[in-house]
Amino acid sequence: MKIEVLYPELACLYGDPGNCLFLRRSRPDAQIISTTLGTAPAFPSGAVDLVILGSMTEHGQQVVAPELARHATALREQIERGTHFLFTGNATDLLGTSVANPQLGYEFAGLGLFDFTVELGMRERINSKFLGEIDHEPIVGFKSQFSHVRVPEPHKLEFFASTIRGVGLCAGVDEGVRMNNLIGTHLLGPLLPLNPLFTRRLLCEIDGVDTPVAFEETAVGAFEARLAELRDPRIWGATAH
Amino acid sequence: MRVVAEVLFFIALWVSKAVGLLLRLLGKNATQLPGRIAIIICPTFLTRLRKPAHIIAVTGTNGKTTTANMITDALVLLRHQVTSNAFGSNLNHGVASALLRDATLFGAARRDYGVFEVDEISVGKVLGPVHADVVVVTNLFRDSIYRNAHPGYIAGFLDAGLPDDATLVLNGDDILVSGLRPSASKRVFFSVSPLPGEPPSPPNLVIDARTCPRCDAELVFDFRRYHHIGRVHCPVCGYHSPSADYLVTDASAGQLTLETYGIQSRYPLVDAGVTSIYNEVAVIAGLRELGLKSEDLARALARVHVTDNRLEVIQAGGKRIVLQAAKGTPVAASRVFADVSAGPGRKAVITFLDDAHDAADSTENITWLYDADFELLVDPSIAQVVVGGKRHLDFALRLDLAGLPAERLVSVLDPKTTADLIELSDIDTIYVLYDLFNGSTAHVIGQRLKERLA
Numbered sequence: 124m125k126i127e128v129l130y131p132e133l134a135c136l137y138g139d140p141g142n143c144l145f146l147r148r149s150r151p152d153a154q155i156i157s158t159t160l161g162t163a164p165a166f167p168s169g170a171v172d173l174v175i176l177g178s179m180t181e182h183g184q185q186v187v188a189p190e191l192a193r194h195a196t197a198l199r200e201q202i203e204r205g206t207h208f209l210f211t212g213n214a215t216d217l218l219g220t221s222v223a224n225p226q227l228g229y230e231f232a233g234l235g236l237f238d239f240t241v242e243l244g245m246r247e248r249i250n251s252k253f254l255g256e257i258d259h260e261p262i263v264g265f266k267s268q269f270s271h272v273r274v275p276e277p278h279k280l281e282f283f284a285s286t287i288r289g290v291g292l293c294a295g296v297d298e299g300v301r302m303n304n305l306i307g308t309h310l311l312g313p314l315l316p317l318n319p320l321f322t323r324r325l326l327c328e329i330d331g332v333d334t335p336v337a338f339e340e341t342a343v344g345a346f347e348a349r350l351a352e353l354r355d356p357r358i359w360g361a362t363a364h
Numbered sequence: 365m366r367v368v369a370e371v372l373f374f375i376a377l378w379v380s381k382a383v384g385l386l387l388r389l390l391g392k393n394a395t396q397l398p399g400r401i402a403i404i405i406c407p408t409f410l411t412r413l414r415k416p417a418h419i420i421a422v423t424g425t426n427g428k429t430t431t432a433n434m435i436t437d438a439l440v441l442l443r444h445q446v447t448s449n450a451f452g453s454n455l456n457h458g459v460a461s462a463l464l465r466d467a468t469l470f471g472a473a474r475r476d477y478g479v480f481e482v483d484e485i486s487v488g489k490v491l492g493p494v495h496a497d498v499v500v501v502t503n504l505f506r507d508s509i510y511r512n513a514h515p516g517y518i519a520g521f522l523d524a525g526l527p528d529d530a531t532l533v534l535n536g537d538d539i540l541v542s543g544l545r546p547s548a549s550k551r552v553f554f555s556v557s558p559l560p561g562e563p564p565s566p567p568n569l570v571i572d573a574r575t576c577p578r579c580d581a582e583l584v585f586d587f588r589r590y591h592h593i594g595r596v597h598c599p600v601c602g603y604h605s606p607s608a609d610y611l612v613t614d615a616s617a618g619q620l621t622l623e624t625y626g627i628q629s630r631y632p633l634v635d636a637g638v639t640s641i642y643n644e645v646a647v648i649a650g651l652r653e654l655g656l657k658s659e660d661l662a663r664a665l666a667r668v669h670v671t672d673n674r675l676e677v678i679q680a681g682g683k684r685i686v687l688q689a690a691k692g693t694p695v696a697a698s699r700v701f702a703d704v705s706a707g708p709g710r711k712a713v714i715t716f717l718d719d720a721h722d723a724a725d726s727t728e729n730i731t732w733l734y735d736a737d738f739e740l741l742v743d744p745s746i747a748q749v750v751v752g753g754k755r756h757l758d759f760a761l762r763l764d765l766a767g768l769p770a771e772r773l774v775s776v777l778d779p780k781t782t783a784d785l786i787e788l789s790d791i792d793t794i795y796v797l798y799d800l801f802n803g804s805t806a807h808v809i810g811q812r813l814k815e816r817l818a
């Protein structure tokens with residue numbers, strides 16, 4: 124399995140190293156490529172199985188967006204071919220049509236793969252926990268972002284997970300976006316170790332091998348403890364986030 | 365209008381002073397509420413209140429409390445009268461509470477020096493009305509995710525909030541700090557040269573300034589002390605760490621050697637740990653810029669003691685028990701893990717770093733675990749790690765993934781039982797690492813370990 128991590132020097136906040144670490148331990152023979160800014164990414168060749176982009180600073184977004192735009196055609200091709208992509212945190216912002224930051228006074232174009240826009244509210248940070256479902260299987264996570272997503276009505280978005288508790292892509296809708304095997308979700312960094320069974324299914328989808336992920340028993344224990352808490356309505360009080 | 369404002373100011377001053385007095389008579393903490401009341405009654409209270417003649421402020425992610433306390437101690441030892449918010453909040457309410465406590469009934473300052481620790485996000489709010497002569501910025505690191513987002517975000521607050529007319533004393537080894545407020549009339553930089561025996565480039569997960577602030581190219585570290593602290597240059601545009609005005613060239617044998625504007629001077633070394641050396645050089649640079657003489661400072665520093673109230677060492681049965689509070693944030697925890705890993709002898713570690721505040725009515729955000737260097741606890745000198753608390757399985761998984769062999773890891777829900785799970789034979793030191801809010805449980809564990817070692 125070949126995994127490419129894009130721009131780790133900029134896109135590595137909020138526990139992002141956790142995803143790679145969990146993948147490396149779960150597939151010890153996987154080859155992990157780190158691609159820094161200004162160097163040619165490996166995924167356009169079609170030889171990469173999973174491409175990862177993590178959270179970044181607001182400045183980082185402004186640097187990464189044009190860099191990714193240079194590879195937009197290849198990105199679309201690989202999405203159509205079924206290559207897996209995982210964009211976590213505010214990397215997801217770049218998949219929409221635009222990102223605007225009215226407080227800091229700038230706006231730039233996204234990749235335009237999905238029909239949503241993002242406004243960065245530098246004084247309105249969203250901090251939350253999340254409980255959702257994918258194919259009736261629970262998924263859990265945390266969010267912490269300046270990104271406020273606007274989804275037009277009507278829209279043709281395919282979501283990553285249904286929202287059971289917490290805020291989805293924006294209020295009143297489900298979480299994240301999906302296009303073939305591309306996933307964009309504002310759930311933060313260690314999404315994979317936090318959701319070991321989801322990771323197991325994802326890896327099986329990629330290499331066809333259904334085998335336990337690293338330290339699966341402990342990981343599932345931690346996951347179930349969190350799931351039980353997230354299913355308890357008491358933690359979703361008016362002020363709790 | 366002006367008269368109304370003036371009247372409001374005096375009402376605010378007298379009411380808040382009375383509240384402060386009452387709180388103190390009741391044996392309560394009067395370090396926040398009086399200032400809050402004063403600012404509610406008179407929003408321009410901080411601007412109107414007269415301040416001490418000399419003011420120094422300290423901000424930054426880590427070390428600001430210790431640095432501000434050392435500055436206060438040094439000034440007091442030199443027989444100056446100091447107003448400080450040492451025992452209160454580091455927001456505008458805390459600073460106002462400290463100032464009004466030491467003000468006369470007519471709003472004049474009774475002390476000649478003001479030393480204020482200021483929260484990074486509140487810098488503009490505090491240093492707008494309180495004109496500091498000198499502002500020290502210690503460092504900027506990844507901190508609490510919900511409040512502080514990322515260090516670049518905090519740098520934005522500092523860049524906007526730091527005053528142009530103060531002397532900024534900036535950490536020259538922190539590229540996020542050394543670039544702050546270039547429009548300030550005077551900026552000086554402190555730095556610590558590579559010291560003998562320092563391990564080069566520790567493998568930290570979090571390095572928050574990896575790209576050039578001018579051209580976004582990947583920076584080259586000429587020397588990296590830990591995380592992003594060190595000396596860098598940009599191979600593309602030539603941007604580099606600033607040259608130091610206060611450079612520590614040696615810190616050994618109880619002495620700190622400093623090169624300042626080409627002149628070498630020596631000061632007593634208050635503590636030999638590298639974090640303490642940064643604090644001390646920040647203190648020296650801050651007070652020198654405030655106008656204090658080198659020899660006076662050296663005299664004062666010889667008598668300054670840093671009491672780390674987050675660290676307690678108990679001797680029992682020929683072994684050491686170290687109770688150490690650690691903030692559940694990536695860099696703070698990693699620094700503690702580095703100290704444990706480098707500590708002498710054979711060690712065992714108990715950790716319960718759950719955030720008791722967050723756990724009370726929520727489910728804790730544990731994303732920081734994957735930014736913290738748990739790999740440091742895999743060191744062969746650490747015979748056993750016992751994790752306890754509500755999130756014990758999250759910690760166990762993180763340690764598994766870090767590569768800690770299963771036979772060295774024990775995980776348990778109830779932190780109080782961790783003391784009984786430690787294998788004491790062949791161990792010299794037992795570290796008990798706990799979240800700041802879990803101090804009472806740490807002492808229960810310490811007590812139990814002591815009983816077992818008796």
Ligand SMILES: [Zn+2]
Nearest residue numbers: 576579598601
């Ligand atoms: Zn550059």
